[in-house]
Amino acid sequence: MRRLDIFQENHGNSLIVGPGNTISQTFIPTKNNLAGVRIPVSNPKLGATDEYQMSIVYENNILREQTITGANLGWQTTLRYDFPLISDSAGKIYTLSFSYLGKNSADEDILTKINTGFWDTQKPDEKTTEIIENTQKNYVHVAYSKSDEYKNGQAMLNNQSLTGDLSFETYYQVVGISYFKDTVNDLKLRSVKDPLFFIFYFLFIGSIIGLLIFRLKIKNRK
Amino acid sequence: MIKKLARDTLAIILLGLILRLIIAPFTLNWDFLANMHLAAKMDTQSLSEFYKDPLANYPPLMYKTLSVIYNFTRTFSGNLIDNWFAADNLTAVSSVYIFRILFLLKLPFIIIDIACGVIFSRLFNVGKRNVALLAWMVNPISLYLVAAWTNVDITTLLFILLNFYFFSKNKFLLSVFALGMAVSFKFFPLFFVPFLIFSTNNWKKRIIYALTLALPVITTHLAVIGVPNYFNQLLAGGHSRSVLFATLPIGADRALIYFYFIYFIVFLYYLSVKTKNYFIFSLFSIVPIFAFSKFNLQWFIWLLPLVLYSQVKSEKLSPNIILLYASFFFLVLLSQASLNIGMLAPIDATLWNLEWPLKKIFGDENIFSMLNMVHTLFAASLIFLSYRIFKNYEKA
Numbered sequence: 001m002r003r004l005d006i007f008q009e010n011h012g013n014s015l016i017v018g019p020g021n022t023i024s025q026t027f028i029p030t031k032n033n034l035a036g037v038r039i040p041v042s043n044p045k046l047g048a049t050d051e052y053q054m055s056i057v058y059e060n061n062i063l064r065e066q067t068i069t070g071a072n073l074g075w076q077t078t079l080r081y082d083f084p085l086i087s088d089s090a091g092k093i094y095t096l097s098f099s100y101l102g103k104n105s106a107d108e109d110i111l112t113k114i115n116t117g118f119w120d121t122q123k124p125d126e127k128t129t130e131i132i133e134n135t136q137k138n139y140v141h142v143a144y145s146k147s148d149e150y151k152n153g154q155a156m157l158n159n160q161s162l163t164g165d166l167s168f169e170t171y172y173q174v175v176g177i178s179y180f181k182d183t184v185n186d187l188k189l190r191s192v193k194d195p196l197f198f199i200f201y202f203l204f205i206g207s208i209i210g211l212l213i214f215r216l217k218i219k220n221r222k
Numbered sequence: 223m224i225k226k227l228a229r230d231t232l233a234i235i236l237l238g239l240i241l242r243l244i245i246a247p248f249t250l251n252w253d254f255l256a257n258m259h260l261a262a263k264m265d266t267q268s269l270s271e272f273y274k275d276p277l278a279n280y281p282p283l284m285y286k287t288l289s290v291i292y293n294f295t296r297t298f299s300g301n302l303i304d305n306w307f308a309a310d311n312l313t314a315v316s317s318v319y320i321f322r323i324l325f326l327l328k329l330p331f332i333i334i335d336i337a338c339g340v341i342f343s344r345l346f347n348v349g350k351r352n353v354a355l356l357a358w359m360v361n362p363i364s365l366y367l368v369a370a371w372t373n374v375d376i377t378t379l380l381f382i383l384l385n386f387y388f389f390s391k392n393k394f395l396l397s398v399f400a401l402g403m404a405v406s407f408k409f410f411p412l413f414f415v416p417f418l419i420f421s422t423n424n425w426k427k428r429i430i431y432a433l434t435l436a437l438p439v440i441t442t443h444l445a446v447i448g449v450p451n452y453f454n455q456l457l458a459g460g461h462s463r464s465v466l467f468a469t470l471p472i473g474a475d476r477a478l479i480y481f482y483f484i485y486f487i488v489f490l491y492y493l494s495v496k497t498k499n500y501f502i503f504s505l506f507s508i509v510p511i512f513a514f515s516k517f518n519l520q521w522f523i524w525l526l527p528l529v530l531y532s533q534v535k536s537e538k539l540s541p542n543i544i545l546l547y548a549s550f551f552f553l554v555l556l557s558q559a560s561l562n563i564g565m566l567a568p569i570d571a572t573l574w575n576l577e578w579p580l581k582k583i584f585g586d587e588n589i590f591s592m593l594n595m596v597h598t599l600f601a602a603s604l605i606f607l608s609y610r611i612f613k614n615y616e617k618a
Contacts (some may be wrong), residue, residue, distance in 0.1 A: 004572040009310040037574075078575075170310070171572075181568045190318045197322035207241055212236040218225050219233070 001179055002082065002171035005031045008150040011143035011167040014042065015115050015157065017052060018139035020108035022099035023115075024057075024165040026153035030194065031182075035090035036082040036171035037096050040143040043073040044136065050069035051101040052140060054081045058094050067101065073140060086175040093153070098142060110135045115157050117146075228352050238336055238359030244329040245369040247321040249565045253520065254372040255314075258327065262307050269449050280374070283406045283442040287377060295326040303327075316571040324568060328369070334376050335368040341383040342527055345390055345501070346534060354534045361525055362547065366554070370565050373520040378407040382414070383527065389418070398431045400437040409456060410524060413505040416489055421500045427581060461518065468514040484510040501531075502615055505582035507609050513601035519554060519561060520614050525604075532611050540606050556580060556593050577595030 010202060015023045048070040050058070055065035064083040086094075110132060113119060118160040124132060144155060155162045167192065174182060191198045227233050264272055264285045270325055272278055276283070282580065295303050300320050303326075339358030340592050343351040358364060367373045380402035388397035401418055404411040415435060419428050419450045446452045460615035469477035485507050505528040512525060533543055554562050567574035581589050 002572075003570070004312075004316075004575075007312050007571075009312050087497050168576075174578065187569055190316075191321070193318040194322055197319075197325070201243075201321070201325065205240060208236055208243070212233055213242065214231055215233045215236070216226050219230050 001174055002036045003174045003179060003182060005029050005034070005091055005172050006150075006152075006169045007166050007169040009146070009167050009169075010145045010149045010165075011040070013144045013146055013164075014141035015095070015144045015155070015162075015166070016111050016136060016139050016141050017098050018100045018107055018111040018135075019102065019104045021111045021115055022097060022158050023120060023142055023166070024095050024156045026093055026101070026156070027150070027168065027208075028091060028093055029089045029172065030091075031083040031172040032090045033087055033173040034094070034170060035085040035173035036080065037130075038080050038169045038171070039096075039098075040075045040076070040167050041073060041079045041140045043070055044075075044141070045070055045138050046075060047071050048138075048193050053097075053099050053101055054079075055097045055099075056086070056094055057081065057097055058086075058092060063094075070140060073099075080172055082171075084097050086120075089164045089172070096155075098140075100139065101217040103131075105139075107138065111139065112157070115127050116162075228356055231352055231355060234352060234356045234359050235336060235340070237356075238339060239272060239332070241360065241365055242332045242335065242369040243325075244333060245365060246372075247325040248568050249370040250315065250320070250324060250337060250568050251371040251565050252311075252560055254313075254327075254374070255399070257285075257288060257374055258292060259307060261285045261292050264289050269446055269452075273446070273449050273452050275405040276455070279461065280408055281406055281442060281456065282446055284374060284377065284408065286373065287407070287532065288434050291327065291330050296324065296519075298326055299323060302396060312571055315574050317339055317565045320568045330377055331368055331372050334380050335364060336377065338380050338383050339364075341387050342530065344387055345527075345531075350534055353537070354530065356525075357530050357533055361526065361530065363522060363529075363550065367520055367523045371520055373523055375408055375520065375523055378404050378411065379406065379523060379526070382411055382524075385411075385414070386417070386527070386579040394422075394427070394431065395434055398434045399438065402435040405435070406438050410521075413485065413507050417492055417498075417507065419499055420493060421498050424425070429579070464517070465511055465515045467516065470524055471538070480514040481510045484514075502528075502611060505531075506608055509604055513605055516597075519550075519557065522550060529607065532607055535611075535614065542603055542610065543613070546603035546607060549596050549603055552596040553593065553600060556596060558588060567581070 006029060015021075017023050019126075034056075037054075050070045051067055052070070053067050056063045064087055066081060066083065067200055080132055114132065114136065119132065144162075144164055144166050148154070148164060150165040153165065155166050227237065244338070260272075260275065264282075269282065272285075299319070299322060304575055306314050306319065306323050309317065317323075336359070339355050342358055346354045368376050373617075381400045384400040385404060386395050388394070388400055392557060398418060401411055401414060405415070408497040419431050419434070422428060422431070465481055466479050470480065470483075471477045488507045492498060500526055505525065507508055508524060509528075512522065529543070529546065533539065536543075558564070558578040560574065563574050564573050578589075584592070591594035
């Protein structure tokens with residue numbers, strides 16, 4: 001089973017994966033056995049056979065990669081990329097990379113300007129607006145937040161840092177009893193961060209149990 | 223131990239409270255979350271805007287009540303709950319404060335559930351009251367649907383049970399008013415209205431009952447009378463379509479609707495009998511919803527009084543009852559993760575995104591075949607249970 005490790009789910013924008021526009025996100029898993037990543041995507045070109053590549057990179061080495069086609073992606077879906085586990089992953093900086101394998105250099109410049117927010121400040125004319133809208137419809141969009149939501153990493157466009165982060169989740173592999181051990185440990189760690197509630201909760205339930213036992217003993221004597 | 227417990231009303235209530243408090247902080251259903259989200263924003267927008275949301279399926283009194291509960295929780299949790307509701311799903315589910323927030327949000331519903339148990343027990347004679355109360359307090363359906371799922375229909379059930387209770391004490395105006403309140407929380411108790419109105423042969427009383435029932439319904443709906451699409455959404459929305467889906471084609475563009483067909487037969491039989499048992503017949507009337515439609519699992523709480531009535535009267539767990547419970551829980555287990563293991567997401571956020579793991583193991587076709595089989599067993603158990611209750615009623 002794959003268990004959730006880290007996530008960043010805020011987004012209000014998107015980045016477009018296309019020719020000459022490789023989108024990536026750095027992240028640091030907290031657990032060993034990194035085995036999956038999920039990112040929300042939208043695919044305006046349903047059924048297209050364009051190919052994309054997802055890869056997990058560590059220190060410029062591609063550890064895992066997978067080719068996917070646009071035909072496998074829905075209008076708005078969570079792209080789930082599961083891969084054989086990377087055992088010694090905790091605390092290391094990995095890069096999730098999402099690139100377009102097709103060739104259409106005519107769209108490269110437009111997409112780069114969209115992704116860098118060029119037209120946020122330079123209002124395009126009507127003809128350019130139409131080109132922008134048509135170009136956007138041909139490629140997969142990944143959910144992105146312009147704010148620095150994830151402090152241990154950042155989004156990148158062609159290895160150049162952007163201000164914000166992709167929306168993403170990472171998963172690690174657990175087997176059998178490890179799942180329960182990890183879950184209980186995480187629960188303990190969370191419970192000590194709200195000690196007031198848990199002290200009250202256990203005292204409250206304890207009191208009710210005590211009262212119940214007391215009532216039953218009284219009834220027994222009678 | 224159980225015999226000792228069954229002699230002590232307070233001990234039974236304490237046991238029910240313990241079981242519910244153990245479950246409540248560690249379980250969450252998206253349905254409850256969605257309803258509380260809606261309630262949180264009710265005061266910030268007009269009712270026209272509010273009811274544009276396709277998830278807004280309850281009358282305004284329900285959301286107003288949920289809003290009161292939300293504000294009660296804010297008293298004890300300050301900004302925590304506002305931040306929690308503003309967060310996205312995974313952030314909310316993995317929050318360190320989720321346990322506190324769920325405890326506070328669910329506590330009123332737990333109290334209402336226990337109150338339902340107490341009122342239900344008062345429908346029986348003194349000798350069986352504690353047995354009935356114990357049956358409700360430890361009932362797995364109640365624990366699952368209220369403590370874990372937090373089905374807000376429990377507020378409607380409270381008034382339905384008050385309706386039955388007052389009727390059993392011959393306080394008919396209070397009974398009618400309570401049913402009117404139940405309808406003000408959710409529309410399904412409308413099915414009980416004909417049985418209550420026609421529980422008397424006196425036309426003057428029938429008119430008084432109808433007006434008394436209409437009073438809370440109209441009062442609580444004054445604000446939404448002009449809201450576009452309100453009645454259409456609540457009466458003819460997705461839930462209604464699922465109830466009316468099962469039909470028997472009898473000609474071109476013509477079909478009998480199974481639910482209404484059996485409902486009208488039950489009602490006509492009710493009119494024909496001299497001694498009218500309002501409790502049994504009104505609950506019988508909604509049995510076809512569960513036998514002949516893809517009902518929402520949380521609706522089963524509406525039938526809990528009928529199932530427990532049979533259990534308490536027979537003084538044992540018959541094979542019929544066991545099969546009914548087992549088939550219901552298999553329906554739960556075979557469904558998507560959000561209705562079973564996904565509810566444990568406060569303990570492990572991974573479970574929130576699980577979707578439907580059994581589909582991956584068995585395949586779509588096999589899962590739906592299993593669901594069909596289990597639903598058929600459930601329907602058969604329910605109908606046979608109803609038949610046994612009816613036979614005992616006829617003997618009496």
